Amino acid sequence: DGGITQSPKYLFRKEGQNVTLSCEQNLNHDAMYWYRQDPGQGLRLIYYSQIVNDFQKGDIAEGYSVSREKKESFPLTVTSAQKNPTAFYLCASSTTRGGSLNIQYFGAGTRLSVL
Amino acid sequence: RKEVEQDPGPFNVPEGATVAFNCTYSNSASQSFFWYRQDCRKEPKLLMSVYSSGNEDGRFTAQLNRASQYISLLIRDSKLSDSATYLCVVPPEGDYKLSFGAGTTVTVRA
Numbered sequence: 001d002g003g004i005t006q007s008p009k010y011l012f013r014k015e016g017q018n019v020t021l022s023c024e025q026n027l028n029h030d031a032m033y034w035y036r037q038d039p040g041q042g043l044r045l046i047y048y049s050q051i052v053n054d055f056q057k058g059d060i061a062e063g064y065s066v067s068r069e070k071k072e073s074f075p076l077t078v079t080s081a082q083k084n085p086t087a088f089y090l091c092a093s094s095t096t097r098g099g100s101l102n103i104q105y106f107g108a109g110t111r112l113s114v115l
Numbered sequence: 116r117k118e119v120e121q122d123p124g125p126f127n128v129p130e131g132a133t134v135a136f137n138c139t140y141s142n143s144a145s146q147s148f149f150w151y152r153q154d155c156r157k158e159p160k161l162l163m164s165v166y167s168s169g170n171e172d173g174r175f176t177a178q179l180n181r182a183s184q185y186i187s188l189l190i191r192d193s194k195l196s197d198s199a200t201y202l203c204v205v206p207p208e209g210d211y212k213l214s215f216g217a218g219t220t221v222t223v224r225a
Contacts, residue, residue, distance in 0.1 A: 033212075035215075040123075040217075041217055042202065042215045042216055042217035042218060043159070043202075043215040045212065048212060058212075088156075090158055090159070102147075102206045102213065103149065103161055103164070104213055105161075106158035106159050106160070107158060108157070108158050109157070109158050111156075
């Protein structure tokens with residue numbers, strides 16, 4: 001089945017710890033995205049990547065880091081600098097043709113909580 | 116002004132009712148729009164794309180008003196399974212990133 005796989009589904013972070021969220025896609029999409037969603041709020045863009053070995057900061061990149069070494073993979077690290085990491089993290093992918101062709105497909109998400 | 120604004124609701128309607136809500140956007144150059152559906156604690160999923168004046172898919176109708184810069188979603192003959200949060204999404208013209216509204220919550224009661 002084609003799609004986006006995020007793991008783990010639930011993750012707990014201790015104070016001062018870095019944690020990494022996994023996102024893998026087999027849709028052959030060039031673009032991948034990370035969003036954060038807080039209860040009752042919309043999606044906020046953390047980082048995005050158009051192509052392998054390149055990525056850009058979104059609206060709330062502070063305290064996060066990413067890498068894009070393979071087209072299929074776009075892991076997100078929540079660093080200890082992120083003081084309020086508890087949220088629902090969503091990974092998405094799309095083509096890069098833009099405009100009306102820019103449907104994004106989402107993984108099932110990772111719920112991160114602080115111990 | 117936010118790029119995309121939605122009435123958060125909640126809209127609480129009985130089964131069989133019609134419910135409609137709007138989404139306003141700030142970028143007049145935007146040419147296409149999406150409605151996503153998000154169930155509680157789940158990921159958003161594409162419900163409908165809107166490329167011209169509107170789109171209809173079964174009980175769901177989306178309409179675009181470019182002059183007033185809003186899109187609407189109408190759900191006819193509401194089902195219990197329609198209970199969800201509906202996200203309005205606008206791709207800025209010439210960019211592949213999306214701007215998401217905060218969502219409109221609909222609850223259909225028996």
